[in-house]
Amino acid sequence: MANIPADLRYTKDHEYVKRTSDAAVVQVGITDYAQGELGDVVYVDLPKVGAVFASGDVFGTIEAVKAVSELYAPLAGTVTEVNKALEGDPALVNRDPYGAGWMIKLRPKTAAELDQLLSNEAYKKQIG
Amino acid sequence: MLLTERQLEWELTREPAGRSGAANMTIDASLLAEAARAGRSFVRLYRFDPPCLSLGRNEPAAAQYDRAAIARLGLDVVRRPTGGGAVWHEHEVTYAVAASIATFGGLRAAYHAIHARLAAALQTLGVATALAPDRPTARPPDRRGSCFATPVGGEVLVGGRKLIGSAQVREGRAFLQHGSILLAGSQEMIAAVSREPQAASAATTLSKELRRQVTWDEVADAVVRAWGDELTPAALYRRLPPSTALFADPFWTWRR
Numbered sequence: 474m475a476n477i478p479a480d481l482r483y484t485k486d487h488e489y490v491k492r493t494s495d496a497a498v499v500q501v502g503i504t505d506y507a508q509g510e511l512g513d514v515v516y517v518d519l520p521k522v523g524a525v526f527a528s529g530d531v532f533g534t535i536e537a538v539k540a541v542s543e544l545y546a547p548l549a550g551t552v553t554e555v556n557k558a559l560e561g562d563p564a565l566v567n568r569d570p571y572g573a574g575w576m577i578k579l580r581p582k583t584a585a586e587l588d589q590l591l592s593n594e595a596y597k598k599q600i601g
Numbered sequence: 602m603l604l605t606e607r608q609l610e611w612e613l614t615r616e617p618a619g620r621s622g623a624a625n626m627t628i629d630a631s632l633l634a635e636a637a638r639a640g641r642s643f644v645r646l647y648r649f650d651p652p653c654l655s656l657g658r659n660e661p662a663a664a665q666y667d668r669a670a671i672a673r674l675g676l677d678v679v680r681r682p683t684g685g686g687a688v689w690h691e692h693e694v695t696y697a698v699a700a701s702i703a704t705f706g707g708l709r710a711a712y713h714a715i716h717a718r719l720a721a722a723l724q725t726l727g728v729a730t731a732l733a734p735d736r737p738t739a740r741p742p743d744r745r746g747s748c749f750a751t752p753v754g755g756e757v758l759v760g761g762r763k764l765i766g767s768a769q770v771r772e773g774r775a776f777l778q779h780g781s782i783l784l785a786g787s788q789e790m791i792a793a794v795s796r797e798p799q800a801a802s803a804a805t806t807l808s809k810e811l812r813r814q815v816t817w818d819e820v821a822d823a824v825v826r827a828w829g830d831e832l833t834p835a836a837l838y839r840r841l842p843p844s845t846a847l848f849a850d851p852f853w854t855w856r857r
Binding site: 510511512515516518536537538539540541542543 | 708712753767769770
């Protein structure tokens with residue numbers, strides 16, 4: 474059973490958004506359900522700090538076993554940090570998707586967009 | 602997430618003549634784009650001519666393979682849009698399936714469904730194929746080692762050895778899965794151009810299993826017969842890819 478924490482927000486494409494200690498910045502990664510579906514992650518291709526995305530833009534790709542999948546920006550915003558640890562240890566996404574396996578930190582263009590994302594209950598319903 | 606498989610109409614192309622690695626990857630990528638744009642579904646059966654070394658999209662190729670040796674041997678080399686490890690394409694039927702993600706659902710479901718169809722096709726030729734268990738007992742292949750070094754869940758095996766090597770990419774609402782159905786030969790070329798010793802290949806071939814020569818047409822016919830849905834001849838790429846620029850570019854091939 475996948476871990477879907479109540480304090481995060483989700484997209485239908487299996488990204489999550491987590492608030493950080495900086496109120497203007499959120500953490501983005503993929504959900505526990507998504508990492509389980511993908512299998513062992515072997516490579517994560519992430520953007521550069523400063524990259525600007527619209528909501529739904531492709532911000533990177535992830536390769537697991539033999540498949541490359543796109544990663545979508547859950548919110549419009551600017552990348553303030555990328556998780557360099559994934560270069561050496563991409564399996565962090567499998568082991569700790571909501572913690573050490575985070576992907577990017579994003580400064581959202583508008584805070585209101587966050588409220589439009591799925592709650593944990595809505596996301597759970599989607600993944601069945 | 603795992604949607605029910607729908608009865609679909611697939612557009613089929615058969616290309617026994619063979620093309621370069623860059624041309625083949627350009628066509629596969631264009632099928633993916635067309636599947637994403639228009640929801641069309643494609644099955645393509647093809648081959649490589651000249652024989653070609655293909656690298657996985659994210660393989661650290663510059664560190665792993667001897668580029669000078671590849672040049673010295675005059676090998677065609679291309680980096681695929683899909684994941685996974687290196688493949689030596691020589692004696693094989695290469696397949697590509699591009700369709701909307703909703704066709705088969707999740708990643709593993711698609712891998713299984715396509716391989717089940719291919720396995721059924723090969724069974725009609727008399728090969729006792731089986732699909733690898735979903736969760737492999739060993740870890741999946743690390744970055745070193747060819748595509749055929751270790752089977753992963755859902756791949757087509759004969760007696761525990763891998764007969765088909767496949768890889769996938771998902772973009773937007775569509776996916777491309779392509780792979781090699783080995784007719785004969787070996788994957789030893791990969792070891793020959795590798796900087797470090799490679800894991801022994803766990804591959805087998807149709808000729809080895811059936812103890813006779815197996816032809817490209819024979820396998821292509823079997824796949825078409827066993828596909829299960831309606832296959833209609835594709836109006837061959839209504840818009841042919843404008844050029845092979847990306848996949849012919851050494852910067853892409855050796856980008857990492």
